[in-house]
Amino acid sequence: MKDSIHPKVFNTTIVCTTCGTNWPTESTRQNVRVDICSHCHPFYTGEQRIVDTAGQVDRFMKRLQTSQAQQADAARRRDEKNKPAPKKPSLLKEIYGDEA
Numbered sequence: 769m770k771d772s773i774h775p776k777v778f779n780t781t782i783v784c785t786t787c788g789t790n791w792p793t794e795s796t797r798q799n800v801r802v803d804i805c806s807h808c809h810p811f812y813t814g815e816q817r818i819v820d821t822a823g824q825v826d827r828f829m830k831r832l833q834t835s836q837a838q839q840a841d842a843a844r845r846r847d848e849k850n851k852p853a854p855k856k857p858s859l860l861k862e863i864y865g866d867e868a
C-alpha cells in the first residue's frame with residue numbers, strides 16, 4: 769500500500785433524518801445524513817403513505833374509474849359491432865323450400 773494516496777477513513781455514523789436511525793460505519797466522510805432509509809421507506813415497510821393534501825389521489829382514482837368504465841363500454845360496443853350477422857337462408861331454400 770502506497771503512503772499518502774489513500775483517503776482518510778473515519779469511524780462515523782449514518783443518520784436518517786426522517787426516522788432517526790443510526791448506523792455506525794467507516795467512511796471517508798463524517799456525519800453522513802440520509803433523507804430516507806430502509807427502516808422508513810414505504811418500499812421496505814410495506815405501508816403506503818402518500819401525503820394527499822389537495823385530494824389528488826382521490827381525483828386520480830375517480831379518473832381511473834371513469835377511464836375503466838369507458839374502456840369496458842367501448843369493448844362491449846366493439847363486441848356487439850363485430851358479432852357475426854344472423855345467417856340468411858339460402859336462395860335455393862327460399863325458392864324451393866325445404867324439399868330441395
Ligand SMILES: [Zn+2]
Pocket residue numbers: 784785786787788789803804805806807808809
Ligand atoms: Zn429512516
